[in-house]
Each structure stands twice: as C-alpha cells, then as structure tokens.
Amino acid sequence: xxxxxxxxxRDLTKHFPVTKGLIFSKKIGAVMAVDGISFTINKGETFGxxxxxxxxxxxxxxxxxxxxxxxxxxxxxxxxxxxEMTRDEFEHYRASVQAVFQDPYSSLSPRMKxxxxxxxxxxINGGLNAKEIEERVASLLDLVxxxxxxxxxxxxxxxxGQRQRIAIARALAPDxxxxxxxxxxxxxxxxxxxxxxxxxxxxxxxxxxxFLLIAHDLAVVKHMSNRIGVMYxxxxxxxxxxxxxxxxxVHPYTQALLSAALPSHPDIxxxxxxxxxxxxxxxxxxxxxxxxxxxxxxxxxxSQEIPPLKEVSSGHFVACHLD
Amino acid sequence: MNSNDTILxxxxxxxxxxxxxxxxxxxxxxxxxxKKGETLGxxxxxxxxxxxxxxxxxxxxPPPAGHIVGGKVLLHGEDLLTKxxxxxxxxxxxxxxxxxxxxxxxxxxxxxxxxQVAEPIRFxxxxxxxxxxxxxxxMLRLVHIPSPEVRMREYPHQMSGGMRQRISGAMTLSxxxxxxxxxxxxxxxDVTIQAQFLSLLKEIQEKAHLSMIVVTHDFGIVARxxxxxxxxxxxxxxxxAATRELFNNPCHPYTVALLNSLPKMEVKVDKxxxxxxxxxxxxxxxxxxxxxxxxxxxxGICLKEYPSQKEITADHYASCWLHG
Amino acid sequence: xxxSQAVSETEEKVKAxxxxxxxxxxxxxxxxxxxxxxxxxxxxxFGSFITPHDPLKTDxxxxxxxxFFQQAGDVKYLLGTDNIGRDILSRIIMGAGVSLxxxxxxxxxxxxxxxxxxxxxxxxxxxxxxxxxRITDMFLSMxxxxxxxxxxAVLGPSKNNVILIMGILGWAGYARVLRGEVLRMKxxxxxxxxxxxxxxxxxVMFQHIFPNIVNTLVVLxxxxxxxxxxxxxxxxxxxxxxxxxxxxxxxxxxDGRVIMSMAWWVRTWPGIAILLVVMSSNLLGDWLRLRLDxxxxxx
Numbered sequence: 001x002x003x004x005x006x007x008x009x010r011d012l013t014k015h016f017p018v019t020k021g022l023i024f025s026k027k028i029g030a031v032m033a034v035d036g037i038s039f040t041i042n043k044g045e046t047f048g049x050x051x052x053x054x055x056x057x058x059x060x061x062x063x064x065x066x067x068x069x070x071x072x073x074x075x076x077x078x079x080x081x082x083x084e085m086t087r088d089e090f091e092h093y094r095a096s097v098q099a100v101f102q103d104p105y106s107s108l109s110p111r112m113k114x115x116x117x118x119x120x121x122x123x124i125n126g127g128l129n130a131k132e133i134e135e136r137v138a139s140l141l142d143l144v145x146x147x148x149x150x151x152x153x154x155x156x157x158x159x160x161g162q163r164q165r166i167a168i169a170r171a172l173a174p175d176x177x178x179x180x181x182x183x184x185x186x187x188x189x190x191x192x193x194x195x196x197x198x199x200x201x202x203x204x205x206x207x208x209x210x211f212l213l214i215a216h217d218l219a220v221v222k223h224m225s226n227r228i229g230v231m232y233x234x235x236x237x238x239x240x241x242x243x244x245x246x247x248x249x250v251h252p253y254t255q256a257l258l259s260a261a262l263p264s265h266p267d268i269x270x271x272x273x274x275x276x277x278x279x280x281x282x283x284x285x286x287x288x289x290x291x292x293x294x295x296x297x298x299x300x301x302x303s304q305e306i307p308p309l310k311e312v313s314s315g316h317f318v319a320c321h322l323d
Numbered sequence: 324m325n326s327n328d329t330i331l332x333x334x335x336x337x338x339x340x341x342x343x344x345x346x347x348x349x350x351x352x353x354x355x356x357x358k359k360g361e362t363l364g365x366x367x368x369x370x371x372x373x374x375x376x377x378x379x380x381x382x383x384x385p386p387p388a389g390h391i392v393g394g395k396v397l398l399h400g401e402d403l404l405t406k407x408x409x410x411x412x413x414x415x416x417x418x419x420x421x422x423x424x425x426x427x428x429x430x431x432x433x434x435x436x437x438x439q440v441a442e443p444i445r446f447x448x449x450x451x452x453x454x455x456x457x458x459x460x461x462m463l464r465l466v467h468i469p470s471p472e473v474r475m476r477e478y479p480h481q482m483s484g485g486m487r488q489r490i491s492g493a494m495t496l497s498x499x500x501x502x503x504x505x506x507x508x509x510x511x512x513d514v515t516i517q518a519q520f521l522s523l524l525k526e527i528q529e530k531a532h533l534s535m536i537v538v539t540h541d542f543g544i545v546a547r548x549x550x551x552x553x554x555x556x557x558x559x560x561x562x563x564a565a566t567r568e569l570f571n572n573p574c575h576p577y578t579v580a581l582l583n584s585l586p587k588m589e590v591k592v593d594k595x596x597x598x599x600x601x602x603x604x605x606x607x608x609x610x611x612x613x614x615x616x617x618x619x620x621x622x623g624i625c626l627k628e629y630p631s632q633k634e635i636t637a638d639h640y641a642s643c644w645l646h647g
Numbered sequence: 648x649x650x651s652q653a654v655s656e657t658e659e660k661v662k663a664x665x666x667x668x669x670x671x672x673x674x675x676x677x678x679x680x681x682x683x684x685x686x687x688x689x690x691x692x693f694g695s696f697i698t699p700h701d702p703l704k705t706d707x708x709x710x711x712x713x714x715f716f717q718q719a720g721d722v723k724y725l726l727g728t729d730n731i732g733r734d735i736l737s738r739i740i741m742g743a744g745v746s747l748x749x750x751x752x753x754x755x756x757x758x759x760x761x762x763x764x765x766x767x768x769x770x771x772x773x774x775x776x777x778x779x780x781r782i783t784d785m786f787l788s789m790x791x792x793x794x795x796x797x798x799x800a801v802l803g804p805s806k807n808n809v810i811l812i813m814g815i816l817g818w819a820g821y822a823r824v825l826r827g828e829v830l831r832m833k834x835x836x837x838x839x840x841x842x843x844x845x846x847x848x849x850x851v852m853f854q855h856i857f858p859n860i861v862n863t864l865v866v867l868x869x870x871x872x873x874x875x876x877x878x879x880x881x882x883x884x885x886x887x888x889x890x891x892x893x894x895x896x897x898x899x900x901x902d903g904r905v906i907m908s909m910a911w912w913v914r915t916w917p918g919i920a921i922l923l924v925v926m927s928s929n930l931l932g933d934w935l936r937l938r939l940d941x942x943x944x945x946x
Contacts, residue, residue, distance in 0.1 A: 052513035052514060052515060052516075053484075053513055065843050067839055067842065067843070091845070094843075094845050095845060097843075098843060098844070099840060099843050101836045101839070101840065102836075103836055106835050106836040106837060107836045107837055107840055108837055109837045109841070109854075109855050109858070109859070110837075110859060111858035111859055111861075112854070112855070112858070120841065120844050120846065121844040121845070124844060124845050124846060124847075124850070125845075159601050161601070167840070170840070170844070173844075174844070189368040189369055189540075189602060190368055190540050190541075190581060190584070190585070191368060191580070191581060191584060191597070191598040191602070192601075193584070194584035194585075194586075194595035194596060194597035194598070195597040195598075197586070197595055198594055198595055198597055201593075201594070216513070216514060217586075218514065218588060219543075219585070219586040219587055219588045220586055222586070222588055223586035223587075223591075223592070223595070224586075243591075246588060256515060257514060257515060258588075259518070260514050260515045260517065260518035260519075261514065261518075261543075261588055262517075262518075262541065262543025262544060262546065262547055263543060263546045263547060264542070264543065264546065264585065264587035264588065264589060264590075265546055265570050265589075266545075266546040266547075266566045266567050266570055267567065268546070268589065272518050272519070272522060274519055274522075275515055278483045278485070278486070279483070
C-alpha cells in the first residue's frame with residue numbers, strides 16, 4: 001500500500017433541488033445530501049466511510065461513480081481533475097471505477113446468463129476477442145471461488161453469497177483501479193459474511209485494488225479498512241487510521257457512534273453516549289457545525305461557524321471547534 | 324428481580340409448512356423455558372425458525388400452509404395450543420405482546436399515534452375515555468417520546484424510524500403484558516438509535532417486570548441485553564446457555580464457528596473464520612445432524628442420527644455428538 | 648392438531664389437494680385451452696392438408712346440407728354445407744389459418760411497436776417521454792372499432808390492410824403497460840451497475856431492460872389475441888376484412904345471416920370456433936399472468 005493518492009475529493013457537493021408546482025416548477029429548497037467534503041484515498045488501501053442514514057455516504061459513492069451529477073467541487077483521479085479530462089481520459093476514469101452494491105438479488109440482470117454479466121464490461125471496453133473474453137471470465141470465476149459451469153447459468157440459480165461473488169467478479173473484469181463497495185455484506189447471512197469479507201481481502205492482496213467501503217456496521221468497517229472517514233449530515237467530521245479512530249476518537253459524534261457499537265462479549269460494557277433528539281432534516285441543516293444541536297459539548301461558536309477539517313495529529317483530521 | 328419462576332415453557336414445539344416442494348419443518352422440536360424477568364435471546368440465521376417459533380407461541384402461523392403439529396406452549400402451566408381463538412385474542416396484546424422488525428409496517432399510516440396506542444388499551448381494558456388518553460400519554464412518556472400531548476395527534480410518517488419503533492413499544496406495553504417478544508427489533512435502525520432502543524428495552528423490562536424473548540441474528544444484541552441464549556439451526560435449538568457462559572465456552576461447532584466468524588471491534592484478526600457451504604434447504608434436510616455437511620468436526624454418527632440434547636455444564640445444553 | 652392422527656390426517660388432506668390453494672391454481676397447465684389452441688394452430692398451419700374438401704369448391708348439388716347428426720345430413724360433410732355447397736368444416740379449418748395469421752401478425756406488430764415506444768419513452772424520459780405518452784394517450788382514446796371501419800373502408804378490404812390497421816390502433820395499450828414496467832426497472836441496481844460498466848443507453852434498453860419485460864409482453868399478447876380475432880371477425884362480418892372467397896370466420900358468420908332460420912349451421916359453427924379460440928387465449932393468458940409474475944399489478 002503506497003501513499004500515492006489515487007482519488008481525491010475536493011469540496012464535493014451535491015444538492016438535490018426540491019421543487020414545487022406542477023407545470024412551472026419553482027425551486028423552494030435543496031436537500032444538502034453532500035456538502036463540501038474533501039478526502040483522499042491512497043492507492044491500494046481500503047478507505048471506510050461510515051455514518052448513519054442521511055449522512056451522505058451513499059450519495060458520495062454515487063458521485064464518484066458518476067451516477068449523479070456533481071453540483072460543485074470536483075474529483076481528482078490520479079492527479080487529474082475530472083472536469084478537465086479529455087474524453088478518453090474520462091472514459092478511462094469510468095472504466096477504472098467499479099462497484100458492488102448491497103442487494104445481491106437486484107444487482108444482477110435476471111435474464112442474463114452469468115457469463116454474459118461478467119463479460120459485459122470487457123465487451124463494452126473492446127479489445128479482446130471472444131476466446132480471450134471467455135478465458136478472462138473463467139479466471140475471474142476462479143478468483144472469486146465460483147464453479148466452472150457458472151457462465152451458462154442464470155443468477156436465480158445461485159444463493160445470495162454466490163451472487164455477491166458474481167457481482168465482485170463483474171466489478172473486477174475491467175481491471176479497475178478502485179472498487180466502491182456499498183454495504184457488500186449487510187444483506188447476507190451472518191455465516192456468509194465472513195466468506196465474502198475474506199474473499200475481498202484476498203483479492204486485494206492479489207490484485208492490489210483500492211477499495212472504498214461504505215458500511216454501517218462499525219466492526220466490519222474496522223476489520224476491512226486502513227483508514228476511516230465519519231460523515232454526519234453531508235459533512236465529513238473525522239478521518240483517521242482505523243485503529244487510531246477507534247481508540248482515540250476526537251469528534252463528539254464519532255465518540256457517540258463508537259459508544260453505541262454493540263459489544264462482542266457480554267463483559268464489554270460501553271458507556272452509551274445518548275444523542276438527544278433526532279437527526280435534523282437535510283433540507284434545513286443547522287447553522288454552523290451541523291452536529292451542534294445534538295452535541296454534548298457545544299460551545300457558542302459551534303452554532304455560528306462551520307468547523308474546517310483540521311489535522312490534529314499525524315493523519316488524524318477532525319472538524320470540530322473544540323481544539 | 325430475577326426470581327426462579329418459569330412463566331413460559333415451550334416443549335417440543337413443531338411447526339411445519341406444507342408446500343409444493345415438500346414439507347418444510349420450520350420448527351422441529353424446540354424446547355426452552357423463560358423465567359420471570361429474564362431476557363432470552365433466540366439467535367440464528369435466516370430460515371433457522373426463530374421467528375416462526377415466536378409466531379407459533381402466539382398462534383399466528385399463517386394458514387393454510389403452516390400448521391403447528393406438535394408440542395406444548397405452557398404459559399403458567401396452561402397450554403396455549405389448546406386454547407380457542409377467542410381466548411388467544413385475549414392473550415395476544417394482553418399477556419404476550421410482540422414488536423416486529425419494520426417500524427414502517429407495524430403502524431397504520433392512516434391513524435394518529437394516539438389512536439394506535441389507545442387501541443390495545445380499549446380492547447383489553449375497561450377505562451373511561453379520559454383515562455384512556457391519560458394512559459396513552461403515560462405510555463409515550465415511558466418510551467421517552469417528548470411532548471406526548473403533541474405527538475399523539477401526529478401520524479406515523481411524521482416520525483423517524485427510531486420513534487416509530489418506540490411507539491410500537493408503547494403499544495405493546497400498554498396492557499402490562501407479562502412477556503414481550505421482539506422480532507429483530509433493531510435491524511432497520513441506525514447504530515445510535517439501536518443502542519438507545521436496546522437501553523430503553525432494558526429500562527422498560529425493569530420497570531414493568533417483563534420477561535422478554537429477543538429474536539435476532541446479531542450476537543452483539545445478545546451480548547448487550549440477553550441473560551440467556553438459545554442458538555437455532557434448521558428448525559432446532561442446537562445450544563442454549565447463560566449468555567456469558569455461551570460466549571466463554573461455546574460447545575456446538577455451529578456456535579463456535581458463528582462466534583469466530585464475526586469481526587470484532589476489540590480484537591484485530593487478519594482472516595475471519597468462515598463456515599463452508601450454505602444454510603440448508605429446509606424441505607430437504609440431510610439425515611442425522613443438519614449441520615453435519617458444514618461441520619469441521621463431523622464424525623460418522625453425525626450423518627446418521629440427530630444428537631440428543633445433553634447438559635454440558637450447569638444449565639448449558641447442546642445437541643452434538645462431540646459432547647456425549 | 649396436536650396428536651399424530653391429526654397430523655397424518657392433515658398431511659393426507661394437504662397432499663390430496665396438492666398443498667395450499669394458490670399454489671395449486673398456478674401449478675397445473677390449463678390443458679383445455681392449450682389443447683384447443685393447439686388444435687386451431689395445427690389447422691392454421693396444415694390446413695390445406697387436412698381439409699376433407701376443397702374449401703373454395705362450390706358444388707350446387709349439395710347446397711345447404713345440414714350437419715351429419717341431422718336427418719338429411721351426410722357424414723361426408725360433417726358440419727354441413729353453406730348456400731353454395733362449400734363444406735363448412737373445411738372452411739372453418741382454413742379460416743383458422745386466416746384468423747390466427749392475422750391474430751399473430753397483429754400482436755407481434757403492435758407488441759413490438761408498443762414495447763419500443765415504452766422503452767424509449769420510459770428510459771429516455773424528459774420531453775421524449777412527454778411527447779410519446781401524449782401520442783399514446785391519443786391512440787388509446789380513439790374509438791377502436793369505428794376508426795378501424797373507417798380505415799378499412801378507405802383502404803379497401805384485404806388481409807394485409809386488416810393487419811396494418813389493427814396493428815396501428817393496437818400498440819398503445821402495450822406501450823402504456825410496458826412503460827410502467829420499464830419505469831420500475833429503471834432504478835434497479837443492475838441497471839445502475841450496467842451504467843457503471845459503461846453500457847450505453849441502447850445496450851441498457853435492449854439487453855438489460857427488454858428481456859425483463861418480455862414476460863409481460865407475452866401475457867399482454869396472449870390476452871390481446873382474443874380481442875384481435877374478434878375485431879378481425881367483426882371487420883370481416885362487415886365486409887371490410889378479409890375478402891371472399893378466402894374463408895374467414897367473421898365473413899362466414901355474415902354469410903349465414905340471411906339463411907339463419909333455415910340453415911342454422913352455416914353461421915353457428917364459425918361462431919363457436921371464434922368463441923373457443925378467444926376463450927382459450929384469454930384463459931391461457933390469465934394462467935400465464937399468474938404463472939410468470941404473481942405480483943402482476945397492471946392487469
């Protein structure tokens with residue numbers, strides 16, 4: 001794992017406009033799904049993004065995958081700004097960023113044979129003849145641990161865990177630089193999760209892929225990630241190495257989140273930090289620090305100024321006025 | 324708080340589903356006891372039969388495919404399976420209540436919160452109109468819903484998932500039930516909300532002297548709030564013990580494998596232990612022990628005969644040929 | 648329910664009924680409609696080989712012969728003859744070919760056109776969707792039969808014109824229903840992932856979405872087949888459909904109108920043929936609907 005930056009988000013912002021009116025729709029507000037976040041992902045690492053519903057982590061992944069248009073800010077890939085890429089460079093970016101989604105039952109085209117599903121990125125990219133494609137599909141199936149006769153079968157003939165393997169094989173097909181893993185195991189049975197997590201780590205060791213892992217299960221994120229970013233209401237509140245984040249969380253929200261994690265043994269008792277109230281509406285986020293309405297150590301400045309993401313120790317960034 | 328009274332005893336419960344693919348033995352000889360004030364966790368993966376066990380206890384197994392074909396469910400010694408439907412409606416919501424997984428589905432979008440919390444009160448108790456509303460407010464306060472007088476008039480869609488789940492809780496508690504069954508109550512909730520809800524459950528349990536059965540696939544929940552655990556696989560309980568004992572000394576290979584396959588915040592491992600194979604097809608179970616095809620310690624007899632339950636240590640039971 | 652006798656009784660009862668009811672209804676193939684439709688299909692394809700007589704040949708010596716089971720009837724002319732001596736059975740067999748040819752051609756044409764418009768409209772969205780849907784609404788609101796009659800009167804009676812007219816009038820129903828399906832599928836994960844794999848719009852529409860709406864299309868087509876045959880029969884009855892001497896059931900019914908009181912068989916047998924085919928295709932379509940998609944909402 002090098003410290004070469006593969007992907008960088010700069011002030012990435014996505015607003016979903018809320019309109020009113022049937023014929024002449026007027027914009028009356030916007031959902032600030034992602035509000036000016038900046039982070040880097042290093043080549044070969046697994047970067048985990050955690051947060052609760054509405055924090056913007058899924059929208060962030062959609063922005064990186066160009067499934068949604070960026071409102072403002074930008075993404076730099078291998079140093080190049082995607083807004084300034086040539087058409088070829090942009091196509092190369094698209095091919096280098098692949099994804100595995102949460103639901104194994106809706107991730108695969110129901111009426112397409114597995115072989116065709118996995119081969120599709122290769123067919124679209126071009127450059128390989130039919131025999132080469134067949135060989136590559138076979139080697140991918142071997143890599144993810146699926147049976148050799150899989151290419152002629154349909155997705156419904158496979159279990160959830162096996163379908164997720166197919167999805168992983170398809171994501172690996174175009175030899176991407178980075179794979180976005182959006183809750184890759186949360187829809188699977190507990191005994192299958194370990195299989196898939198082990199598989200992903202094995203693949204990473206072999207192919208040196210970079211992963212962006214989005215998950216709500218803190219234990220899963222900590223197990224798989226080198227570094228973790230914590231999001232709240234569209235903002236990145238803390239970024240640090242996994243071990244460091246979990247043992248020395250600085251941001252009050254991170255502390256609350258970690259205190260709420262379920263123990264792995266009944267003797268482990270954590271002091272639960274209760275956050276009063278509900279998560280505010282992303283239509284109308286609080287002024288200043290988004291978290292100040294539920295924070296247990298607020299100061300006057302918190303409601304006035306948005307705290308910037310600052311490095312408080314080597315590699316450990318926090319967006320909080322408390323230092 | 325923990326007395327030695329057993330208030331619920333399930334004995335050899337069997338619930339089968341008759342489908343076009345064959346007989347699915349969803350619950351196949353399940354026995355356990357629930358003591359007063361105790362929280363029992365029913366743990367297992369999807370299809371193991373934990374939810375159907377609970378639905379069988381309150382006799383809500385969906386016909387025509389599902390039938391309770393054997394066993395006893397003794398509530399203070401009375402067998403619920405022999406009661407008439409009329410008697411059961413009195414028991415459901417009154418003495419035994421249930422919270423389900425999806426807070427969106429548990430609440431009727433067309434009625435206010437107040438109406439819905441009032442409904443079980445009106446059904447099970449004879450109270451005047453004013454007293455009903457006072458009770459509703461009391462219940463909402465019990466589950467920490469702020470400004471209950473205002474919230475009472477609101478509709479479910481105006482509330483967050485966590486609040487809806489708490490309102491479900493309020494509905495179930497309004498008639499002072501003895502037993503609360505929670506079926507995956509926090510699966511749809513965020514991490515922090517989940518933690519708060521579990522604390523709330525514990526708090527209510529203490530205040531109302533409730534006994535709880537918590538159905539879950541998450542050992543974290545078990546570790547957090549359960550006193551006893553029963554691990555289910557393919558319709559049977561394979562191991563049961565006090566929580567601490569189970570975590571410290573798991574005996575059945577399935578329990579061992581499952582606990583080892585979970586990533587833990589406190590311990591860093593390189594590779595997680597993973598169980599081979601897939602969960603079994605319930606209409607075509609192998610002879611002998613259902614876990615044998617995936618068991619790392621399988622022996623000859625495992626493939627032929629299902630192991631009977633043995634007491635390993637005090638109050639710690641397991642069904643495995645490795646232990647006698 | 649709790650003792651072994653009750654268990655085995657239940658098991659017996661359940662096995663006898665073939666398990667829970669909804670499953671039973673769906674599992675068994677509806678043999679009657681399938682056999683009837685197969686018979687007519689065979690007539691349609693191999694008609695010329697199995698007609699006992701030449702359907703076009705007139706024989707004035709055997710005019711208005713009643714069916715074989717009536718007095719004066721003849722086993723050689725099983726269902727009787729019409730007013731110019733043509734064998735009814737042979738004409739029905741040939742007519743099957745005509746009706747089914749027209750039927751299939753129309754559903755294929757209308758179905759394909761409707762599916763294409765649904766795909767473009769729902770997937771591309773925006774003003775394309777708005778325009779195409781307004782056009783669809785226009786076609787849906789037209790009085791089908793009246794316009795068909797008008798067009799047939801203008802274009803003149805011929806089999807191809809019939810197919811053309813009904814195809815042009817019929818696609819809108821498919822488009823509406825299929826558009827709903829496509830809209831639902833548009834946001835599915837597998838579509839998003841196809842886009843991530845850089846699949847272009849055409850690829851997504853035809854390789855990902857279309858195969859998944861084929862089921863609905865087939866069900867719609869089967870249900871429509873009956874309607875088309877009735878429509879074609881109506882046009883032929885009015886003299887605007889398949890022109891004589893080619894036997895079409897509709898015109899056979901029309902022919903028999905004049906001599907109904909004396910020769911009931913001339914129009915009754917073709918009428919029964921229409922009834923059987925339409926009913927069978929409706930029943931088959933219904934069964935297909937349940938079988939292929941139990942959560943089928945649109946129909």
